[in-house]
Amino acid sequence: MKKQTAVAPDHGRSVAAQATASAVKQAAADAKPVDFTDNETAPGKVEGSRRFSYSWPAAVSAIPKLAALLTRERDKALASQKAQWNQALASTPDDCASCRSFGTKNEWQVVADLPQWLSLSDLAYVYSGGAHGMTGLSSLVWDKRVGRAVTGKEMFRSPGALERALGPTLCEKLDKARAKKRGEPIPKPSGSDDFLNGCPHLDEATILPGSSGGEKFDRIGIWFGPYVAGPYAEGSYELTFPVDSAIIDAVKPEYASAFTISR
Secondary structure, three states, X not given: OOOOOOOOOOHHHHHHHHHHHHHHHHHHHHOOOEEEEOOEEOOOOOOOEEEEEEEEXXXXXXXXXXXXXXHHHXXXXXXXXXXXXXXXXXXXXXXXXXXXXEEEEEEEEEEEEOOOEEEEEEEEEEEOOXXXXXXXXXXXXXXXXXXXXXXXXXXXXXXXHHHHHHOHHHHHHHXXXXXXXXXXXXXXXOOOOOOOXXXXXXXXOEEEEEOOOOOOEOEEEEEEOOOOOOOHHHOOEEEEEEOOHHHXXXXXXXXXXXXXXXX
């Protein structure tokens, strides 16, 4: 009988792994939220101003690669706003204060912070003159294991696949939210272009993977912005759905393990 040799545990590797885990925990504990602002007032006697705000939570700062990504996005947005504002200062008439009034605000928030994934939303507001600005919401899901970002929509086979998985529940829940805002039942749409009463497709929505259990994604948020599911005055609509087997079937295979059926 062949004699087997016992393999001694690699204590050095174990200690190194523990040290790495400890450093990661300490970095998370030391992380702080970021709230960056950059504002200017029009020079001389002309009226106008430029307002820029960009913030993210401590959970982002705890991941240096992700914080660096958002920093680059912030700096790019700030440079673009400054260029547009400087052009407006040089080319607009003195009595048009709104022509020189610019505002940008990005507010990143945690949707779900899971062991492998960090799901974020970015509520953005942009004003560059006119009657009102515009609000938008974007999704970013960070894979902590490989250090890569995708959008919530990119985790699914297609917007249409998720739309079919949700079925009539999507439109029913949207109409209930509309009726609550409008104070009256929602009539049948007059045609395919009736955005006031029709059911928009998910290629016009932002998809936000969320979690109630804290381990995997077990719910999703669907966000429709102004002018997508109603007039500007109604604002946005955000709907939440529990993850079921049909939704999991709509997830791309490489992300299926990140989702679980809601209990």
